[in-house]
Amino acid sequence: MLQKFKEHINKNFPFLKEQKILIAISGGVDSVVLTHLLKQLNFNISLGHCNFNLREKESDLDEEFVKNLSKKLNIDCFTTSFQTTKISEKNKESTQITARNLRYEWFQKLIETHNFDVVLTAHHSDDNLETFLINLTRGTGLEGFTGIPEINGNIVRPLLVFSREEIIDFATKNKLDWREDKSNASTKYTRNKIRHKVIPVLKEINPSLLETFSKTIENLKESRHIIDDKIADIKSEILQPFDYTQKDSVMKYNISKIQELSNPKAYLYQLLKEYNFTEWKDVFHLIVAQTGKQLFSKTHVLLKDRDFLILSKINNKKTKPSYFIDKNISKITAPLYLTLKKVAEISEENKNTIYVNEEALEFPLIIRKWQNGDYFYPKGMLGKKKLSKYFKDEKMSLFEKEQAWLLCNNNNDIIWVIGKRQDGRFYVKNMPKIMKISILNSL
Known part of the structure; x- marks a missing residue:
């Protein structure tokens, strides 16, 4: 298996050779074998273990085992502990989903704080088949039938081409120690029920089940690529x-x-x-x-x-009610990217740029959201207009109205509905002092 694994890495994951790797290790045979394979091939690896406190003393023994393994192999080990049951009850979700979310969130924190490049998990082809069947029973789209991805962002799964049987055989022949999770034998959970009751029957019907399943997955992935290409074309037609x-x-x-x-x-x-x-x-x-x-x-x-x-x-960040622009400030970057520049003459005019009479400006200028009762004097029109009526006439959606920003004088008179319409009272006309104010598309 070591040679096959080496060839698989060289062909499909050559980038791992130069990277700092964190192995997600439970102490079970799969992650232990992955650790030994990478260690024998001299990869730069560390271990990351989560104690979910779901199996009383057994969970603590798993953690102790992983720590001892790291010392034996002379590699760094990171551990953490979660009160998973309490967190799952609080979030009103299953312990499995809670544990998974906690696990991957912690991995990402380790990546950021210790400069890891990737996290490797020990999912194998039997896991892939089980996930496929779980998705089948629950109902899913095509993406649910394309299996566990080998690469998903900075998560890499290099054992997906290997079966559980191959992994156990390697561990046995090399006299490796690992921890057995007794709960894996229980059919209480859906995955275990499929593993112990459904898949054995399927393998009895087709002894080459994993091989034919892998071919099916590849066919479905190719079909998904075709769909993705079609959707990309459709987007260009229907996105406004x-x-x-x-x-x-x-x-x-x-x-x-x-x-x-x-x-x-x-x-x-x-x-x-x-x-x-x-x-x-x-x-x-x-x-x-x-x-x-x-x-x-x-x-x-x-x-x-x-x-x-x-x-x-959905934006959960609280937006400041207003932003101020002091005199002699030439640009701001929040909440929008605005530039202010004194110019000698008017050049291009568009919705991204306005020209105002500098002498009419009272600093500090204010950028704020609109409020009920706001009105302005739209450039090119006679008289004033309520901003709510202007938005309605412009057929602006609820989202567009919520995201609209106003540039105002210090006395709150509207200078510009930013990116939309300038107030005619501030238009420069033939004034000698001209201020050019522009909004840029990106920073």
Whole structure:
């Protein structure tokens, strides 16, 4: 197995040779074998072990085993402990999901604090098959049938081509010690039930089950690539350009373009699946819902706004109510990137740039959100207009209104609905002192 593993690394993960590696180790045979394989090949490795305190003394013995292994192999070891049951009850989720989330969050912290390049886990082909069958029983899209990814960000799984049988055989022949998790023998959990009751029957029907399963996974991955390519083409057709002040936070999908597709429901799922929505019937019905209808996921909100579905990331960060620009400041970077420059004449004019009478400015200038009752004098129009009416006439969505910023004089008179419309009272006309104010698309 060592030679096969070496060839597999050289072919598929050559970058690991130069990287600082953290091995996620439980003390079980899979992660112990992965550790010994990498150690024998002289990789730069350390161990990371989570004590979830789910098996009383057994959990502490697992931790002690991992620490002793690290000393024996003369490699660094990092450990942590979680009160997993209490945390899962608090979060109202299963202990398995809680443990998984805690584990990967801790790994990412270790990467940041100790400059690891990657985390290696010991998932193997039997794990892959079990995950496939679990997803099958629960219902899933194509992505649920393409198996555990070998590389997912900075998580790498180099044992996916090996079976549990191969791993145990290597450990036995090399007289390796490992810890047995007695709970793995129980059929209380879905994965164990599939492992002990379903897969043995499937292997009886097809002794080459893992081999044929691997071929099936590859075929499904190729099909998924085709779908991903098609979705990329579709996005370019139905995504509506949006205002630069909302860059990276808002996407607008043209509903009529979606309805022209051969299977709108399937395409909508592919377009939005990464944004954590779960009630797909409600998502699809949003197409024909009234303007203003919203759906929420854990991370995003989807709004029906006239002819568009507008997707926005939920921002949990509190925004300051206002920002100030003192005199002689030439640029600011929050909440937007603005530049202020004295110029001799007017050149280009567009929604990103305005020219104002410098003598009409009262510092410090203020950048703030709009409020009920705000009004301004739109350049090119006679008289004043309530900002709420202006937004309505411009057919701005709820998201666009929430994200709008105003540049105001010190007395709160609006100078500019930033990126939208200048107030005519501040337009420079033929004044000798000209201030050019611009917003840039990116920092």
